[in-house]
Amino acid sequence: MKRxxxxxxxxxxxxxxxxxAAGVHVAVRDLDMVYGTxxxxxDLTFDIKRGEVFAIMGGSGCGKSTLMRHLIGLKAPASGDxxxxxxxxxxxxxxxxxxxxxxxxxxxxxxxxWSSMTLAENVGMVLEEYTGLSAGEIxxxxxxxxxxxxxxxxxxxxxxxxxxxxxxxAGLARAMALDPEILYFDEPSGGLDPISSRRLDxxxxxxxxxFGTTIVMATHELASIFAVAENSIFxxxxxxxMIASGNxxxxxxxxxxxxxxxxxxxxxx
Amino acid sequence: MSTDLECxxxxxxxxxxxxxxxxxxxxxxxxxxxxxxxxxxIFEAIQSSPGARRLAFHTGGLTRWDSGLLTCLxxxxxxAAQAGVEVDQSGLPEGIxxxxxxxxxxxxxxxxxxxxxxxxxxxxxxxxxxxxxxVAMDMLxxxxxxxxxxxxxxxxxxxxxxTDFLQLLQQCxxxxxxxxxxxxxxxxxxxxxxxxxxxxxxxxQAYVADLVAIATVREMGPLMTAIVMAGRSGAAFAATxxxxxxxxxxxxxxxxxxxxxxxxxxPRVLALTLMLPLLALYxxxxxxxxxxxxxxxxxxxxxxxxxEQTRNAVPPLFFGLGLIKATLYGLLVALAGCYYxxxxxxxxxxxxSVTTSAVVVGVILVIVATAITTVIYDILGV
Numbered sequence: 203m204k205r206x207x208x209x210x211x212x213x214x215x216x217x218x219x220x221x222x223a224a225g226v227h228v229a230v231r232d233l234d235m236v237y238g239t240x241x242x243x244x245d246l247t248f249d250i251k252r253g254e255v256f257a258i259m260g261g262s263g264c265g266k267s268t269l270m271r272h273l274i275g276l277k278a279p280a281s282g283d284x285x286x287x288x289x290x291x292x293x294x295x296x297x298x299x300x301x302x303x304x305x306x307x308x309x310x311x312x313x314x315x316w317s318s319m320t321l322a323e324n325v326g327m328v329l330e331e332y333t334g335l336s337a338g339e340i341x342x343x344x345x346x347x348x349x350x351x352x353x354x355x356x357x358x359x360x361x362x363x364x365x366x367x368x369x370x371x372a373g374l375a376r377a378m379a380l381d382p383e384i385l386y387f388d389e390p391s392g393g394l395d396p397i398s399s400r401r402l403d404x405x406x407x408x409x410x411x412x413f414g415t416t417i418v419m420a421t422h423e424l425a426s427i428f429a430v431a432e433n434s435i436f437x438x439x440x441x442x443x444m445i446a447s448g449n450x451x452x453x454x455x456x457x458x459x460x461x462x463x464x465x466x467x468x469x470x471x
Numbered sequence: 472m473s474t475d476l477e478c479x480x481x482x483x484x485x486x487x488x489x490x491x492x493x494x495x496x497x498x499x500x501x502x503x504x505x506x507x508x509x510x511x512x513i514f515e516a517i518q519s520s521p522g523a524r525r526l527a528f529h530t531g532g533l534t535r536w537d538s539g540l541l542t543c544l545x546x547x548x549x550x551a552a553q554a555g556v557e558v559d560q561s562g563l564p565e566g567i568x569x570x571x572x573x574x575x576x577x578x579x580x581x582x583x584x585x586x587x588x589x590x591x592x593x594x595x596x597x598x599x600x601x602x603x604x605x606v607a608m609d610m611l612x613x614x615x616x617x618x619x620x621x622x623x624x625x626x627x628x629x630x631x632x633x634t635d636f637l638q639l640l641q642q643c644x645x646x647x648x649x650x651x652x653x654x655x656x657x658x659x660x661x662x663x664x665x666x667x668x669x670x671x672x673x674x675x676q677a678y679v680a681d682l683v684a685i686a687t688v689r690e691m692g693p694l695m696t697a698i699v700m701a702g703r704s705g706a707a708f709a710a711t712x713x714x715x716x717x718x719x720x721x722x723x724x725x726x727x728x729x730x731x732x733x734x735x736x737x738p739r740v741l742a743l744t745l746m747l748p749l750l751a752l753y754x755x756x757x758x759x760x761x762x763x764x765x766x767x768x769x770x771x772x773x774x775x776x777x778x779e780q781t782r783n784a785v786p787p788l789f790f791g792l793g794l795i796k797a798t799l800y801g802l803l804v805a806l807a808g809c810y811y812x813x814x815x816x817x818x819x820x821x822x823x824s825v826t827t828s829a830v831v832v833g834v835i836l837v838i839v840a841t842a843i844t845t846v847i848y849d850i851l852g853v
Contacts, residue, residue, distance in 0.1 A: 274726050300728045308726045314719035318635070328727050331630065376723075 226285075227252040227384060227416045228273065233282035233305035235268050242268050245443050246282070248435050250418060252383075255410055255430045257450065258420040260437035261465065266420035267311070269437070270388055273418065274308050275299045290296030304332060307382035311389045315361040321348060323456045332380060347375040351405070366393045374402075378409075384416040385409065391423040403429045424468060428454075436462050476522050478502035478535065483543070485516035492525040493517065493556070493586050495547070498532030503539035503810045510543055517550050526551050528562035541570055548575070617740065620732045624741075629733045639742035643704050647750055651844040654699055658691050659683055659761025667770045676770045680780035683762030688789045690796075692755040693747075694841055697800035700747060701833035705808035709829035712812025713822040721813070731813070740805040749796045749803030755793065792853060796844050807833035 205206040228250040235242040242265040250256045258266045271277040273284060284291040286302050294302075315324050325344045329335060335343070335418070348354055351371040359368050370393065377385055391407075403426050409415045421427060427434070427450050434453070436446040438461055446453055446462045453468045480499035488494035495517060495625040501507075519527070526547070533540075544567065551558050557684040560568050623629045712735055715721050724731050759781055766772040811832070 270679055271722075276722055276725060303726055306726070308723070310719040310723055312718065314723040316720050316723070317715075317718070331728070373723075 207238070207256075210447070225251045227287065228418070229252075229285040230273075231270075231285070231319075233272065233284065234280040235265060235272060235277075236280040237268075241280075241442055243437055243442050243444070246435070246437075247417065248444070248447055250416060251433070252416055253410060253414045255406065255417045255432050256419070257427050257431035257434035257436050258418065258437065259427060259450070259465065260392040261422065261423060261439060264437040266422075266437060267388055270386055270418070270420045274306065274386055275303055304380065305383045307377030307380070307384075308386045309370070309373050309388065309390060311375045311392055312366070313369035315369055315372055316377070317361050318358055320358050321353065321364075321372045321375075323379075324361075324372065325379050328376070328379045343379075344375075347378055348372070350378070350442045351375045352401070367398050369397065370394065371398075371402075374405075381413065382415065384418065387417070387419040389421055389423075390419055391421060391426050396425075399423065399426060406430050422465075424466065427466075436465065478505045481505070481508050482532075483508055483510070483513060485513050487523070488522065488527065490522055492527055493520055493523045494527050494529055496532070497540070498530070498534075499538065500535035501533070501540040502535065503537050507539045507543060510546065513547060513605060517547070517554050517556060517581050523556060525557050525559055527559040530562055530564060533564070536567065541567060541574070544571060549760065579765060582754075606790060609814075610806070610810055613813070614806065615661060616732050617736060617806070617813070619638045620730065620737045621731065624737060629737055630729060631734045631738045635708070636738040636742060639738055642707070643700070643742045644746040644749065647700065647703060647746070648753065650699055650703065651696060651750050651754055652757050654695050655757025655763075656761040658695055658754070659689060659758035659763075660765050662686055662691070662758070662764035663765035664769070667766065671770065676766075677772055677776055677780060679766050679770065679772065680759075680762065680777045681784035682765075684759055684781045684784045685789065687758040687762075688755050688785050688793045690793070690841070690845070692758060693751040693793050693797035693800055694837065696747060696751045696754045696797065697804055697837045698834055700743065700750070700801070701804045701807070701830050701837065704743055705804045705829045705833040706826045708805065708808030709812040709815075709826045710822055712736075712809060713815035713825045716813065716815040717817055717819070717822060736809040736813070739809055740802065743805040744798055744801040747804070748797040751797035752790070755790075789853065796841070799840055803836040803840055804833040807836055 226249050229273070230246055230248050233246040234244040237247075241364060246269065258269055260266050268277065271293075272279055278292055285294070289302065291299060291302065297381075315321070316327075319327070322344050324340070325347050326340050329340045329343060333340075343352065345357060348357060351374050353368060353371055353375065356368070356372070361372070364372070370390075387406075390402055394402065406417055406419075408432055410417055416456065419426070431450050434447060434450050436442045436453070437443075438445045440461075445459055446457055450466065453462055457463060457466075479502075481501045482499045484496045486494050486496065495513065517523075544563070548558050548571070568779070608833075620629055627684045662683045663679050667676045667679040670676045670678055670682070682808065712721070715735070721731050721735070724734055762772060763777045765776050766777050808829045811829040815821050815825045
């Protein structure tokens with residue numbers, strides 16, 4: 203069986219309607235990803251619902267981060283479409299893509315903070331750019347965002363002066379600066395100790411519950427996947443396509459694909 | 472801890488054990504630091520024993536082993552598999568068997584196809600030539616994007632941080648003064664010496680002032696300053712932007728809706744294009760000073776004479792011509808630095824490689840520009 207559909211995602215073949223269907227935030231259809239002549243993944247088709255916590259799973263090198271780059275506008279697909287709120291993302295011009303990305307926040311692996319700026323300047327830069335708020339107001343909001351991730355008081359620090367885990371949290375504060383509708387996490391638990399990882403999971407659930415934020419995470423951290431993910435796809439580097447989708451817990455119980463089972467059980471058969 | 476007593480005397484022998492089996496006897500202390508015994512006779516035995524179906528081991532005399540023996544066994548296993556001989560591991564210690572299982576257990580990852588033709592010289596030469604054309608096209612595209620950003624800048628709409636720009640001005644300008652002073656003095660001294668020695672043969676050493684002034688103001692000042700700045704600022708631009716690419720900071724800019732062209736490249740290009748002419752002027756001045764030191768000190772020219780000759784030799788036009796060149800050079804060096812920074816790969820060695828390319832290509836561009844502008848000036852009769 204090539205794909206496992208859980209009942210929740212339903213039939214995804216209806217052309218036209220799923221893109222605008224109530225509740226679908228991001229729809230991907232027949233996406234092919236390549237680097238030059240090297241194919242990473244092909245025929246990716248899935249929906250991400252509004253307010254859902256969606257995991258992109260797979261072993262190292264299967265294309266999770268690459269898929270994320272296609273969703274956030276950093277890499278154009280070789281073929282296929284990405285619809286965000288019903289708009290064909292890659293058929294639209296750069297200006298439209300930039301507008302759509304204003305409602306999104308991205309947490310890169312390692313945080314990707316701008317190293318020549320303090321934490322406050324990092325978080326504040328998007329606020330300065332896209333809101334008409336005064337410097338004082340921005341300062342207040344920046345302090346709030348930093349305190350939400352447990353970094354209150356670190357406004358004046360540079361990224362090189364704080365630990366890796368703190369840089370990640372600061373990166374999250376920056377991603378949340380404009381209260382985005384959708385948050386993308388690239389390996390959110392990478393480099394975090396178990397307690398910080400769990401706190402991040404709790405923050406993710408809190409964001410979803412309080413703000414209705416859609417969360418998309420590319421990860422292979424099983425604890426987080428089972429703790430927070432409601433829907434997922436599994437990318438396989440050998441067949442270069444998705445071989446499973448649905449709630450990870452359901453996949454754990456019902457999937458018959460040995461690779462999926464091996465992944466979800468951490469290799470224990 | 473191994474002692475010399477434990478290591479040494481490593482031995483491996485092959486012998487027939489009945490019609491169908493080959494027995495490998497391994498004995499002694501195998502330590503990788505003492506070297507590995509040759510396996511040639513074993514491989515030969517595996518190849519040349521007809522009818523041998525099995526390879527067995529006897530390790531009764533083995534006192535110590537480490538990954539040296541493990542490597543040998545793996546190689547023997549591969550040779551046996553090629554010859555179609557089965558390997559019986561029961562004579563090996565348990566630790567070795569477990570490690571061999573791990574080493575051979577994971578499926579061999581197939582790396583992307585390496586075309587064997589890439590080793591051929593002509594092929595590589597051809598690829599490199601095509602590569603140059605591709606880079607040239609890509610750079611033209613880069614220049615185009617930069618022009619768009621510049622037009623937005625003129626309209627007041629380009630977005631970069633003022634702090635960044637001011638810091639860049641300082642880095643490209645004021646902080647370059649020490650090295651530029653040294654280079655300037657050196658140019659003056661060298662030109663003066665070389666020129667005066669020849670001019671003295673005609674009793675015309677007073678004209679060394681003209682030589683230094685004209686050569687520097689029209690050409691050497693801008694050129695040497697540009698080359699120094701390629702190594703200084705061109706490399707710095709490539710390294711900074713390259714490291715930002717490796718850290719995904721450039722990606723973070725793009726996804727936050729900032730144009731990396733406006734935010735990173737434009738301020739750098741503007742800063743260096745503004746500063747290089749000023750530095751070139753300063754180099755000119757330093758070179759004249761250097762020339763004066765040599766002229767007055769070694770060739771019996773008076774300072775008054777030197778200054779007078781210099782003033783008469785270089786009309787303002789020459790300064791203008793030199794400054795036009797310097798502005799162009801500044802643009803080219805900054806372009807090379809930023810272009811390579813933006814095209815950086817995702818590893819530390821990539822940052823090193825783009826930095827080198829930025830300097831080399833920057834210098835090449837400057838020299839090509841020198842040639843072209845000199846010809847144009849010649850045609851225009853200036």
